[in-house]
Amino acid sequence: MHVLLNGHGTQEHDILLGSLVNGVGLALNLQDIKIPKGRTSCARSGTGLGDAPCLQACREALPSILQREEWPSPSLPALGVGCATSSSLIQGSQHVCLCFLCRVFKKTSPNSKLSIYLGKRDFVDHVDSVDSVDGVCLIDPEYLKDRKVYVTLTCAFRYGRDDLDVIGLTFRKDIYVLTTQIFPPVPDQAPKTLTPLQEKLMKKLGENAYPFTFEVATNLPCSVTLQPGPDDVGKACGVDFEVKGFCAENLEEKIHKRNSVRLIIRKIQFAPPIMGPAPKSETTRQFMMSDKPLHLEASLDKEIYYHGDPINVTVNINNTTNKIVKKIKISVDQITDVVLYSLDKYTKTVCAEEINENVGANSTFSKTYSVTPMLSANREKRGLALDGKLKHEDTNLASSTILRPGMDKEVLGILVSYKVKVNLVVSRGGILGDLTSSDVGVELPVILMHPKPADGKYPHSEENW
Structure with missing residues (x-):
């Protein structure tokens, strides 16, 4: 409104x-x-x-x-x-x-000759389809003379620093680029149908407003930012989407900042409506000098958790050994796979709890614990994956990547997943027992995402203010 x-x-x-x-x-x-x-x-x-x-x-x-x-x-x-x-x-x-x-996002070129209007900046990946990127570009035809106006949609992967470009090292790779010529209009490239927002904008902006629509491929990554360190400068690494308008005689001509306009958008995913079974994992450990084993079982109450919600972990222990469980350690790890550039894998603990619980020999134990991974507790961790953010806005830990069956992972650039780890610190007991302690542990996959808005209105869209 x-x-x-x-x-x-x-x-x-x-x-x-x-x-x-x-x-x-x-x-x-x-x-x-x-x-x-x-x-x-x-x-x-x-x-x-x-x-x-x-x-x-x-x-x-x-x-x-x-x-x-x-x-x-x-x-x-x-x-x-x-x-x-x-x-x-x-x-x-x-x-x-x-x-x-309606709400409109607008950005104008430095020379005020080009303006891009978008109805929203968050475009939802529904796994089997992606919201179209549609908007309007307002131009000054007297300034253009014989030049053309193009609008591009680019998905780029940034894996270096701006200062590296000075010595000839590429710090940005375009994963996906779509280009359309909006002026002079090309019949084959003009949108076949206009959205209600485009119709409203063109009616009010006049004859120098031209619409554009991009159909986004389903195999592209979502917007992800790798958190820079305290001393890092320049743009952060990650995957971003950009809508750019510019005027030039042809596409090979160098684009000048004064007559071009860029607007960052985001591709996001929401949690699927149907959840899978709640994760559960168990292990049995046989110790030397003990006839019977120790059995550990850990489970979650659901498969998908929303950002900011506590993760409930139920721990069941059946200790039939002559050893003592001294501590229970519960942690949540974020696993980031950089599959496009370096095939690197980063594992960072985003939440950790250590509970002093004594489970004696020949006894059982059962209890549910809650852990809540939050970005606020991990501000200093360099390379932590975050949901792509818009300028001057805060964000959160990156959402888990949801893949379609048969999707090429390499095109996705960065894959994010989470796991909950439960470890028992087991000792022999006595004064020297801690010197011979050992760990018994299990891992549980967990999905961390945003819920789909109940009213169907997404952040940074034309339906919201």
Whole structure:
């Protein structure tokens, strides 16, 4: 939901959108909305995001205003703030407020001649299909002269540092690139059908707005970032997706920053609706000088856990030996396979608990423990895999990679998985018992992901603010 305030905004803030509720416009006097003192212009340059005081004022005022005006749907769960520039929005010197049904992400080139509009920045991988990447590019035809305008979608794998490029070492590899020419329009490359958002944007932006749509392959990796160390500089390693618009005479021409625009997007996965059986593992250890074995069984209560949720680990011990279990160690490891570049495998412990539990000889034991892997406890670990993040936003531990049967793993770049390890520290007992202790352990696979939103609205999409 957009609320466009202050008709005297600059072109830099322009985020004019399209059809409203039931296709009807609504103009409201700003005197109905108690904008905080000193907040006469509430759009941040080039982002379309409003500041918090104005946003809160709109949230508080608009439901009652819409109800008074007999608006079809006075219930507004979320509102955003932007800035409108069209003179048609101003009646004399009176500021107006317009309510829109869409949120748009916009980025403009340094010379202000190209702008890209996207309805969302998170595109969901449903395993058997991926959301299309669609948007609109606004151009200045007088600036172009005889040049063309292209839009590309790139999935890239970054495995080095920016400073390595100075000595000739490549630090970025393009895994997947799609390119479309939007101006002059090429019939074979134009979208066959327009999304509602594209129609709204083109109607408001005018004849110099051109749509583009990319169908994303299903065998591409999700966005992943490898956490840099405290002293690392430059862009982080990992897999990222980028939508780029630029003007050039041909695709071989060098792209200049001043007349190009880049917008980072994310490819994400949500937990599947159907879970598999809960993981369970067991082992039996026979010790010297003991007639009977020690049996360890560990299990989880489900296969998939959501980020931030505790993982419940049930430990069952049947100790028929003459030895003593002194401690129980439970840890969660993240395994990162870099399969595209170096075939490296990194295992990092993201959560560890050590419990002093004495399980005597010829006895049994059963208890459930909870461990919660969190990024907040692992900020300093270099190379830890994180979910791809957008600028100035926080993220979380990387979600587990879900593979389709028969998928080529090498194309995926980085594979992420997790396992829970349960280890028993077993000693002989007595004063010198700890000197001869040994470990008995099992491992359990676990899937760590985000739940699919119940209302079908994803983060950073046009349905949310």
